[in-house]
Amino acid sequence: xxxxxxxxxxxxxxxxxxxxxxxxxxxxxxxxxxxxxxxxxxxxxxxxxxxxxxxxxxxxxxxxxxxxxxxxxxxxxxxxxxxxxxxxxxxxxxxxxxxxxxxxxxxxxxxxxxxxxxxxxxxxxxxxxxxxxxxxxxxxxxxxxxxxxxxxxxxxxxxxxxxxxxxxxxxxxxxxxxxxxxxxxxxxxxxxxxxxxxxxxxxxxxxxxxxxxxxxxxxxxxxxxxxxxxxxxxxxxxxxxxxxxxxxxxxxxxxxxxxxxxxxxxxxxxxxxxxxxxxxxxxxxxxxxxxxxxxxxxxxxxxxxxxxxxxxxx
Amino acid sequence: xxxxxxxxxxxxxxxxxxxxxxxxxxxxxxxxxxxxxxxxxxxxxxxxxxxxxxxxxxxxxxxxxxxxxxxxxxxxxxxxxxxxxxxxxxxxxxxxxxxxxxxxxxxxxxxxxxxxxxxxxxxxxxxxxxxxxxxxxxxxxxxxxxxxxxxxxxxxxxxxxxxxxxxxxxxxxxxxxxxxxxxxxxxxxxxxxxxxxxxxxxxxxxxxxxxxxxxxxxxxxxxxxxxxxxxxxxxxxxxxxxxxxxxxxxxxxxxxxxxxxxxxxxxxxxxxxxxxxxxxxxxxxxxxxxxxxxxxxxxxxxxxxxxxxxxxxx
Numbered sequence: 001x002x003x004x005x006x007x008x009x010x011x012x013x014x015x016x017x018x019x020x021x022x023x024x025x026x027x028x029x030x031x032x033x034x035x036x037x038x039x040x041x042x043x044x045x046x047x048x049x050x051x052x053x054x055x056x057x058x059x060x061x062x063x064x065x066x067x068x069x070x071x072x073x074x075x076x077x078x079x080x081x082x083x084x085x086x087x088x089x090x091x092x093x094x095x096x097x098x099x100x101x102x103x104x105x106x107x108x109x110x111x112x113x114x115x116x117x118x119x120x121x122x123x124x125x126x127x128x129x130x131x132x133x134x135x136x137x138x139x140x141x142x143x144x145x146x147x148x149x150x151x152x153x154x155x156x157x158x159x160x161x162x163x164x165x166x167x168x169x170x171x172x173x174x175x176x177x178x179x180x181x182x183x184x185x186x187x188x189x190x191x192x193x194x195x196x197x198x199x200x201x202x203x204x205x206x207x208x209x210x211x212x213x214x215x216x217x218x219x220x221x222x223x224x225x226x227x228x229x230x231x232x233x234x235x236x237x238x239x240x241x242x243x244x245x246x247x248x249x250x251x252x253x254x255x256x257x258x259x260x261x262x263x264x265x266x267x268x269x270x271x272x273x274x275x276x277x278x279x280x281x282x283x284x285x286x287x288x289x290x291x292x293x294x295x296x297x298x299x300x301x302x303x304x305x306x307x308x309x310x311x312x313x314x
Numbered sequence: 315x316x317x318x319x320x321x322x323x324x325x326x327x328x329x330x331x332x333x334x335x336x337x338x339x340x341x342x343x344x345x346x347x348x349x350x351x352x353x354x355x356x357x358x359x360x361x362x363x364x365x366x367x368x369x370x371x372x373x374x375x376x377x378x379x380x381x382x383x384x385x386x387x388x389x390x391x392x393x394x395x396x397x398x399x400x401x402x403x404x405x406x407x408x409x410x411x412x413x414x415x416x417x418x419x420x421x422x423x424x425x426x427x428x429x430x431x432x433x434x435x436x437x438x439x440x441x442x443x444x445x446x447x448x449x450x451x452x453x454x455x456x457x458x459x460x461x462x463x464x465x466x467x468x469x470x471x472x473x474x475x476x477x478x479x480x481x482x483x484x485x486x487x488x489x490x491x492x493x494x495x496x497x498x499x500x501x502x503x504x505x506x507x508x509x510x511x512x513x514x515x516x517x518x519x520x521x522x523x524x525x526x527x528x529x530x531x532x533x534x535x536x537x538x539x540x541x542x543x544x545x546x547x548x549x550x551x552x553x554x555x556x557x558x559x560x561x562x563x564x565x566x567x568x569x570x571x572x573x574x575x576x577x578x579x580x581x582x583x584x585x586x587x588x589x590x591x592x593x594x595x596x597x598x599x600x601x602x603x604x605x606x607x608x609x610x611x612x613x614x615x616x617x618x619x620x621x622x623x624x625x626x627x628x
Binding site for chain 2: 068125126138140142143145147148149150151152153154155156157159160161162163164171172173237241244245248249250251252253278279280281282283284287
């Protein structure tokens, strides 16, 4: 049996045909065109599913969506990326149009499931996963099971406070991990830093303070730029406090970090691993690994496909 | 069937005979006398078990112990309270002496189980519990199951960083919840505050800065003492950030706070509930309760007895 995974994003969506062992056999990516309305988006997702499934036995579809999800009933309650989506019965709508059984999960939960079934989490029962991108998403597998909480809205690992009275977060609280260590936070630090540090390499690499982003930051840090290293340290220190907290809470075998920022490599992971040791109790030293997600650009589709594995059993 | 619960502490231990519905029918409390060596302590616990069990059908014993526990094998790996205890096979030793099947759990895990089976957590599948005492312990039930992690050392909820670069914690990190919101931290704040705030009501109630503790703090705060309210606010603010984090992570039905400090009542819980709302995302508002443990001084024995319920099924 092959799996179909749908990675639904605010700008594009991707649909992939995935083998049982996590290879992407076929893939289409389309513009989401949220502005055309939800009916149109759903219709085009269904078309892409049928296109990708052509001729294959694919009774199941998994879909990972941003926003607040009713996972039991397959409903997107609301999503900042889709202003006109309120309580959309996404799985029913897609099932009607494709004849397949559809499972829905929050995209960060799908990410940790993808790692569990096809990525760095294979063989582990205790996994903490963070996606560092525009926002910071979290997913947790504990004692072999996805942690979702009473209403399915748990594992919001990006919204623990790491800098009391720190920068304002989109969620309305100050100093959340997302407000310090996300790509958005880094762009804001770089814009704000220009006045004082305008001769930093970051701005030369970026061309202008408005264009400066996480990639420029880590590239400049790798070359020893003082300002870039200062921002890098702030981002890593906050992340290390959060990760150390998750290690204390979940006693995981592995902490997997994905999203765009995870591609920074050792300039991020080196000091992160060191700092986490500073922040944990001695009894936790040596109990975990911290790794970058190996799934990279396939994480979305593989995560979505793995929802099927999780729901029907591997 | 009746249950036997053993609450093992560094100063005293208590053994109780507990009914299926969580009433303590008989109870003995003895000095632990750690200085007499572990053989003697174990022998006297076994005697107390047999004394309490006299004439009753009690095939099982649950024991809650501080320190690092190998819950699967019933071994106390080490415990700060018992300097000569290293990898002590406590359940085997007690089983040999009593003829009963013995289950061992970390005391903070026993606390959340006690709440689940006999306290404020009855009927809930998602419970976060904190004990605010000399240290801060944590226990979590998520999706109906006790969270222990890979090595059984998870749910260390007292060791998340709430004040970066804050007071040094016993665990070696700065600014842990335990270093700000435990009874020990409060005593330290009160000693340190004497120089500047020596006319505070706290010190009048206590008699001397050395004697000032959490009870004096909350009593003075209730009477509007400015210094006491300042310390209360710091303690509550740190606790609120941690609790908000746990709500984001576990999406629990209930957060239960026990230990000596939980007896402070509204002077603690009123501002705590308000502050937590400030720190959580809007989608979590109204999803949880925050309550004081109703088990009070019986929490230790009932928690220990509930380990039996958890292991053999209620």
